[in-house]
Amino acid sequence: MMELVIVGSVAIDRIHSPTGEVAEVMGGSALYSALAASKFTSPGIVGVVGRDRGDQIISFLEDNSVDTRGIEIKDGKTFFWEGRYFQDINNRETLDLDLGVFGDFNPDVIEDYRKSKVLFLANISPSLQLGLLGQIEADYVVLDTMDHWIDSERQLLLDVLSRIDLLIINDSEALLLSGKNNVVKAANYILSVLKGDLIIKRGEHGAIFFSKEYMSFAPAYPLEEPIDPTGAGDSFAGGLLGYLVSKDLDMACIPEGMLYASAIASFCVESFGPDGIAGASINDIKARVEFLKKITCGHLEQ
């Protein structure tokens, strides 16, 4: 039985940011979330890469304790995304996009991945997500989605939402999904259509966990030089789920897990591509968790 299986994209990114640019770095929701989770467990990825970059990506992931048996290598190009971040680094535009072999992603999950403690369905179409729910049996199912699916496949998405344990989305997606203009109101509405719980990510403003009974807030780790936010949300999700797996899915550990998720996401933002997160040791991460605890719960020492 797997501890954590992640389904999503594995990609090559070209990124322009006010602080610089990179012609080619590894990316994709599954890659970022698996790297983050790998700080606590050896997650499996269900994904697809092209023969152009497949070996390089798989070797990088294996070096980082990610189980890559679920990644298919296909003739063709790896999913490519080119984007530009604006001066306000919270906003970006897509300059180029080539789905490549990800265009007809429709995985037949390998036998060893069909049972997992946690299943993370990163941002893919709700119909694919539904299909994967049929193939993988998991104790705890976590979902991400995006504005495109909320607009174009709302009903199917709502069907999926009625079957999962945790939805992790960002604030603009929460407003769009709920039709509300306030995050708290949006959260209450989404909880009413969701089987499980909800996390709303707010970038540099942190993230909030909502259940029908509880709320928990984690600030973002304050960075003086954010370089590249690509993958930060995926790293947050993967970091949280890896941490929870390491705590036997004890939901009382969610507040602490949110701090680990924030800390890991901050390493992601500090460099282009996945290098920042790959290079962060568990002690580096713990130091930032302690800092986050101190600024939220600590008292000033004299």
Add this chain to the structure above:
Amino acid sequence: MMELVIVGSVAIDRIHSPTGEVAEVMGGSALYSALAASKFTSPGIVGVVGRDRGDQIISFLEDNSVDTRGIEIKDGKTFFWEGRYFQDINNRETLDLDLGVFGDFNPDVIEDYRKSKVLFLANISPSLQLGLLGQIEADYVVLDTMDHWIDSERQLLLDVLSRIDLLIINDSEALLLSGKNNVVKAANYILSVLKGDLIIKRGEHGAIFFSKEYMSFAPAYPLEEPIDPTGAGDSFAGGLLGYLVSKDLDMACIPEGMLYASAIASFCVESFGPDGIAGASINDIKARVEFLKKITCGHLEQ
């Protein structure tokens, strides 16, 4: 010796918000911050009102334990502001403004106010602020300002900043003052030109205290129905300073004080004008402080 003296505007506001409108409520930075501080002490206000509304305002403030001996009643109109909040309630426009008797505000501080533990110079011109620093001797001087003064009287403002203990501004003002595009970078720059410490307010995203050694973060109290943000920042400042006065200016109490400030500001936002804050009892406020502690430092109870 006074515990807290507040210098700033006392006004009549007409407010349009997506949730409704009011033709006439009391307002102004000194009124809001004094009301907030009145939960812990009896603050004095240095301000001016017109004869049109003076008695009504003074009677309201006296009923709320505010010391109004420093408010001058002058022939003429009370400062009037009319504004509209947009659908995104964090943004607003000014529709009408009549400074009235506040136009030539240049107070001669009464003898009893010339010594105070804490002096809060709310948003007035840096030259007035400098003049007041000459009139009032205080252990701890706290300042607010706004984009207008940062643009038009930058040098004078920097002179004032080199003499105060705590600057409380919002994030857009911090970016403008520092010329940086990131709040953490802005904070580090401002600390380098400031004698004292800094609080950056971020509306619904909370507030951060920065000193050369420490950082402390307080989330905003999550509201489902924000009605009117007018005065929220002033209430935050007044609430914090009232709390600190009640703790004999023990700076180790700043993190706790920030939570009190957030809680008090949330009551301000829940209604038009100062009614929400005037109606909040200390127990109402404490309940919200406990909630804020729980969502930031608590562990989910099973």
